[in-house]
Amino acid sequence: MKKNLAITFTAITLVGLSLSPMLSASASDSGVDMPDAFGDEVNNVIFLIPDGFSTAYADSYRLFKEDGPPIWEEKQMLKGMVATHSADSLITDSAAAGTALATGVKTNNGVIGYSPEGEELESIVDLARQAGKKNGLVATSTINHATPAAFAASVEGRNDYEGIAKQLIHHDGIDLLLGGGREQFQSPEQGGIREDGVDLIGEAEDNGFTYMETKRDLLATEADSSKKFLGLFADDALLANFGPSIIEPSLAQMTSFAIDHLSQSDEGFFLMVEGSQIDWVGHDNDAAYAMKDTHAFEEAVKLAVDFAEQDKETLVVIVGDHDTGGLSIQPDDEFNPSNLHDVSMTGADMIQLVDHSFSNLEEVITEETSMTFSGDELERIKKSNDPKMALNTLVSEKAGMAWTSDNHTAIDVPIYAYGPQSTNFTGTIDNTDVFQGIRQALIGN
Ligand SMILES: [Zn+2]
Structure with a gap:
């Protein structure tokens, strides 16, 4: 599992986390296909x-x-x-x-x-x-x-x-x-x-x-x-x-x-x-x-x-x-960026589709993210004075990603x-x- 070792090392170096070898992503091997025909001329x-x-x-x-x-x-x-x-x-x-x-x-x-x-x-x-x-x-x-x-x-x-x-x-x-x-x-x-x-x-x-x-x-x-x-x-x-x-x-x-x-x-x-x-x-x-x-x-x-x-x-x-x-990342087997593949639009666009009483909030965000949201999580979005940011923060959490600004x-x-x-x-x-x-x-x- 040389590839998984490579990614774990890189990730630890950058953000101090450890990654499960279950994750399928991989950093490149050192044997790169680098054309040797580049001279100095640009x-x-x-x-x-x-x-x-x-x-x-x-x-x-x-x-x-x-x-x-x-x-x-x-x-x-x-x-x-x-x-x-x-x-x-x-x-x-x-x-x-x-x-x-x-x-x-x-x-x-x-x-x-x-x-x-x-x-x-x-x-x-x-x-x-x-x-x-x-x-x-x-x-x-x-x-x-x-x-x-x-x-x-x-x-x-x-x-x-x-x-x-x-x-x-x-x-x-x-x-x-x-x-x-x-x-x-x-x-x-x-x-x-x-x-x-x-x-x-x-x-x-x-x-x-x-x-x-x-x-x-x-x-x-x-x-x-x-x-x-x-x-x-x-x-x-x-x-x-x-x-x-x-x-x-x-x-x-x-x-x-x-x-x-x-x-x-x-x-x-x-x-x-x-x-x-x-x-x-x-x-x-x-x-x-x-x-x-x-x-x-x-x-x-x-x-x-x-x-x-x-x-x-x-x-x-x-x-x-x-x-x-x-941005920083804290991914694990359950929450990691591969969960984002089926998200179909921006958080801003999803909130545009939600009515003012939030009656269709769960339906819209479940359908457009292919993720599930708990009652507490839905409340976090409804009670926020910036529902788009609250939604985006939640979706990021479900991908093991977090923002500081x-x-x-x-x-x-x-x-x-x-x-x-x-x-x-x-x-x-x-x-x-x-x-x-x-x-x-x-x-x-
Ligand atoms: Zn810029």
Whole structure:
């Protein structure tokens, strides 16, 4: 039972727990299938950001998975730990964290693309463009949300969504934008919410972008290196990924299109892919959503790794911008993350289905979680002034998972890398060092 010994050791090291060998999940063996053909040359970087992801998410996900270790363990991608504090706070927000990862400069919480002194910063997208490379940004949030924004916009306040959207489509280094946020690119007459009344999708088309609006559009469109692509697949963020959507593409489908398109350039490319909603999971303490969104993220990582193995000159980097939720795990035979497989929707969505008198509470949550709830547990939800959080806390307990916060925390986050120059990220490093490692690989000194 070598595999079970491996996981027990890892879990004890991280959170001081012991695991039953009955659990089927397994960490990878040391005999990794590592292609030895990687040289030192980097032409492309695929930077995947699971927003809010910590080691406890990784450990939970290892126990949740039933078909072998996560790709980052199978390929032994773990390189080090990253400190995430911002210029003005030990606990960063996504704007300052995104700016550090994209530009190598720590700024104040809430600020995107400017230093604390107000100096406009150059991002890795700017540097890649100057080196003749193509750039793409992919997210499951609105595409003008803080993390993707940090790579191609500069605003004093992260809530300037109209300003960010405009900068993204006019940035001369951006060749591809895929995510949500359609209403922030449209005037009220078009069904959007832009207060300036501008038709930004029209402006994007005038600026050379081909526009896509549905999964069908994305899957039917040929990648074409002479074109730029704007895909806005939802009015607001994309749906929580509890299974395939008819209308919206998955993160993996967007990532696949992005790699197909950007890799047609001989000069190379930089692609940022954000698993945006892992952070929202942490804010809501929603264990099932955490596992489902990490799964959707892993599917995108697999595509990046496959491409890197074929291409040989692609560096893949994975790091969260900070932890969200302060998750820990105390699993045993009865209560562990594998209990979350049959949960069909977020806790927030379940509470939406419950009437004001809670008369259908038990029916809804039993059906949508495939778990049983005692009378005391149902009372805990009914009596709470935040029934969604009470439900999510209970479901997390039934998965052996517990949260210490409904916000970001200050703990370091794990960094994973694969391909040439993946050792640029070894040890305990700062979030600004992540930028330096990517810059050094993609641009050189
Ligand atoms: Zn974040």
